[in-house]
Amino acid sequence: MMNRRRGTWMLSYYGTFLYRILLVLLLFFICRFLFYFLNISLFPGIEAGDWIKILSGGLRFDIAAMLYFNCLLIFLMTVPVPYLLRTHKRYQRVVQWVFYMTNGIALLLNCIDFIYYRFTLRRTTTSVFSEFAHEQNKSGLAWNFLIDYWYVVLIFAGLTGLMVLLYRKVQVRNDQPPSRIPVYYCKAALIFVLGVILAIGGIRGGFRHSTRPITVGDAGVYVKRSHEVYLVLNTPFVFIRTMGVKPLKELHDFPDATIGDVYTPLHTPADSLPFTKKNVVVIILESFGKESVGFYNKELDNGKYTGFTPFLDSLAAVSKIYWNSFANGRKSIDAIPSIFSSIPSGLDPFVLTPYVSDSTKSLPKLLANEGYHTSFFHGAPNGSMGFLPYTKMIGIEHYFGKTEYNNDADYDGIWGIWDEPFFQFFEQKLNSFPQPFFSGIFSVSSHHPFEVPEQYKGKFKKGPLPVMECISYTDMALQKFFDKARRQPWFNNTLFVISADHATVSYHAEYQNAWGDIAIPIILYSPGDSSFRGVDPGVIQQLDIMPTVLGYLHYHKPYLAFGENVLDRKGPGFAYQYSGGHRWINGDYLLFFDGKRSTGLYNFKQDRLMKTDLLQDSAQRAAAMEQKVKAFIQQYNNRLIRNQLIAPGS
Structure with missing residues (x-):
């Protein structure tokens, strides 16, 4: 139902929740194409059939990123609390600002790579903090980045404005409080548990015993050329998945020339x-x-x-x-x-x-x-x-x-x-x-x-x-x-x-030591080459x-x-x-x-x-x-x- 005076659509509580989740996926989808078009020269030869796989894989990673960044939102929207509390304006205002802040950060990360990718040829990870940790002029670098790539600032502002506009277009309908309280709490608890299970599956990339949480490397299955994985991935996902992964540091014990x-x-x-x-x-x-x-x-x-x-x-x-x-x-x-x-x-x-x-x-x-x-x-x-x-x-x-x-x-x-x-x-x-x-x-x-x-x-x-x-x-x-x-x-x-x-x-x-715990058989067998045999004492x-x-x-x-x-x-x-x-x-x-x-x-x-x-x-x-x-x-x-x-x- 539409509120013509306010220009907003009024949906049920869970309908509004679903809409907000889909809104995040839409914004990530837009970011993927902006990333591509701003770096199109770095991705030559992609055909229509390639895009089908890239976008299908991208959706998988977008869902995982959306769940990572919106876990607090999902909790607030599904936790079984009294109906009048969860639909109260103040409660919804808290939900609104959680949505803006978490997804605003996600959009910012995507926007940074619209430009930064062309310098690093990879999505930005948490290692960016250590890479710039010792720079004396961080504020100057940031200011120059904003000046040189002002259009990315405008894109970020536009995406943020679109997020706010579309968020406000749908509000929770003022339904009557449920008359059967026990039924309401049972339903709310069931949806909460179901939400947790689905979120775990979305983050892991599936429910099978052998499935581990999807990682950056899983994007490779959707592309022909290795660099195209960055069209499948999104920066919020890569950023989250590299948290806790200790970045490598460049070493200079020897000159590059020698x-x-x-x-x-x-x-x-x-x-x-x-x-x-x-x-x-x-x-x-x-x-x-x-x-x-x-x-x-x-x-x-x-x-x-x-x-x-x-x-x-x-x-x-x-x-x-x-x-x-x-x-x-x-x-x-x-x-x-x-x-x-x-x-x-x-x-x-x-x-x-x-x-x-x-x-x-x-x-x-x-x-x-x-x-x-x-x-x-x-x-x-x-x-x-x-x-x-x-x-x-x-x-x-x-x-x-x-x-x-x-x-x-x-x-x-x-x-x-x-x-x-x-x-x-x-x-x-x-x-x-x-x-x-x-x-x-x-x-x-x-x-x-x-x-x-x-x-x-x-x-x-x-x-x-x-x-x-x-x-x-x-x-x-x-x-x-x-x-x-x-x-x-x-x-x-x-x-x-x-x-x-x-x-x-x-x-x-003999095998319970640092030598034995990495000792394995390695056998080279060429049945058509009788000269390729024998035991060498080396490594x-x-x-x-x-x-x-x-x-x-x-x-x-x-x-x-x-x-x-x-x-x-x-x-x-x-x-x-x-x-x-x-x-x-x-x-x-x-x-x-x-x-x-x-x-x-x-x-x-x-x-x-x-x-x-x-x-x-x-x-x-x-x-x-x-x-x-x-x-x-x-x-x-x-x-x-x-x-x-x-x-x-x-």
């Missing part, structure tokens, strides 16, 4: 052999700590230890192995960037930082540019762990998850499709792909609560830890995959890379997989990777990992570095239990390792901050 002499992630291959278009299959095994693999541990338990992976042991015997093999993180979400992009995690998982949307050319993208078909398989519900958006962002064209498997009879009820049937599905799909292809698969079954399918209960050795039975089950699934794959014409023209995502709980003292880490695969294929273009090609290096290799502090491995030595100074040095080959600190006795070695890790951290921080993750000329 740091490459100490360490550089830039690779310029000098390979004279032609590029070999072998298929590449990367198999990532959930929680397969090195302790579980008998091949690496023949000396354990006085030589009686056999491990829990008989098939993997047999495969390792005909593969290329580097004895000291390490994960670069302790979480599943650390593994994909480390393996596919050669980018480690620091204090926070890389995919949860604002730098995840930096422009990169990861292994799948580089191979796609050489004509490879690219795919990734993960038996969990699509979107789980953020793998779908990240793999899309790094150039993987085809994703196969629980949705594509399309048979819930093989669902474990929590994490995803059991490994055995999903690996069979993987093999069938590989048979249908054109060669050359790049494909990755991430297993799921060796997860808490550590169950195996009913028909396999009691079939595998359990061990002292419940995860070991699941590891044996996945090992069997892997064997069945290879039994079928080896009969296919593409098999001998394929390089297989098998790596755990991270280590897990252990029960041998390999997940970061080395991308450059090593490219080296094996004789890729000759420049690229950026924080690891190294282990097939063409001088020395025993290195590994990096952050866990409350920096760990730097060089050969048989492990250095602890707190960001300012070295705090410990151990020779884990001679001292498996890591009881003897060599920092004082081997000061020269520690100093050399400290220089390397400082250069590594500086390259990592500065390149992420500056969005310099692509090699010049690549």
Whole structure:
């Protein structure tokens, strides 16, 4: 009903509430197009079909941002209080100013990026406070910004005015108070609970067990090119989601001109052999700590230890192995960037930082540019762990998850499709792909609560830890995959890379330390190349997989990777990992570095239990390792901050 005298529409209480929520989404929608048109030269080649995905994804992030910024408003509008109180003018005036202030801030954040984006090429995060913390002339900078970009000030004023105007256009209708008070409170309480549930779902991006709150990286699933994620995202969302994420700081221990002499992630291959278009299959095994693999541990338990992976042991015997093999993180979400992009995690998982949307050319993208078909398989519900958006962002064209498997009879009820049937599905799909292809698969079954399918209960050795039975089950699934794959014409023209995502709980003292808790199997298997076998005493880490695969294929273009090609290096290799502090491995030595100074040095080959600190006795070695890790951290921080993750000329 319209009040003609006041020019306002009078709606029911909850109708007015819904209108205010939709008003915020409308304003965010307008901001997205203003952001695009003011930066249109930075987003070339976007077609109508692209916009459909961008806007559908944008709505998801707008809803999350709206819920973050309007949680107080939602509480005030839905909390079960007396009807006469919630409809009183003073109460509604409080609601009105909460709406204006919170959404005014959200609009301001969006407006800032209308201009600031063109300088940073990313949405503004909370790191902006630390970036300008030491500026002596903040007020002068702000004033110059307002003068130079006066039209953005007018846009902000216009959006704010539109918000106020449209807010006032709809008011709560003066209905009669409810006559049945108990019914009113029951209804109000039900709506309040429902509102809380829907808000949680909106912020998380869904209600599935495997769904975590959506992050900046989840925008990648809606775009073709990585920089287009900023059209999907909105600044209020990015700002909220980066709160509590400690921003990286630029480091200057070495001059930019000479740091490459100490360490550089830039690779310029000098390979004279032609590029070999072998298929590449990367198999990532959930929680397969090195302790579980008998091949690496023949000396354990006085030589009686056999491990829990008989098939993997047999495969390792005909593969290329580097004895000291390490994960670069302790979480599943650390593994994909480390393996596919050669980018480690620091204090926070890389995919949860604002730098995840930096422009990169990861292994799948580089191979796609050489004509490879690219795919990734993960038996969990699509979107789980953020793998779908990240793999899309790094150039993987085809994703196969629980949705594509399309048979819930093989669902474990929590994490995803059991490994055995999903690996069979993987093999069938590989048979249908054109060669050359790049494909990755991430297993799921060796997860808490550590169950195996009913028909396999009691079939595998359990061990002292419940995860070991699941590891044996996945090992069997892997064997069945290879039994079928080896009969296919593409098999001998394929390089297989098998790596755990991270280590897990252990029960041998040799693995209950800083060396053991990142030790994993990494196996390079090329069935058509009998010369590519043997055990090397050196180091390999997940970061080395991308450059090593490219080296094996004789890729000759420049690229950026924080690891190294282990097939063409001088020395025993290195590994990096952050866990409350920096760990730097060089050969048989492990250095602890707190960001300012070295705090410990151990020779884990001679001292498996890591009881003897060599920092004082081997000061020269520690100093050399400290220089390397400082250069590594500086390259990592500065390149992420500056969005310099692509090699010049690549």
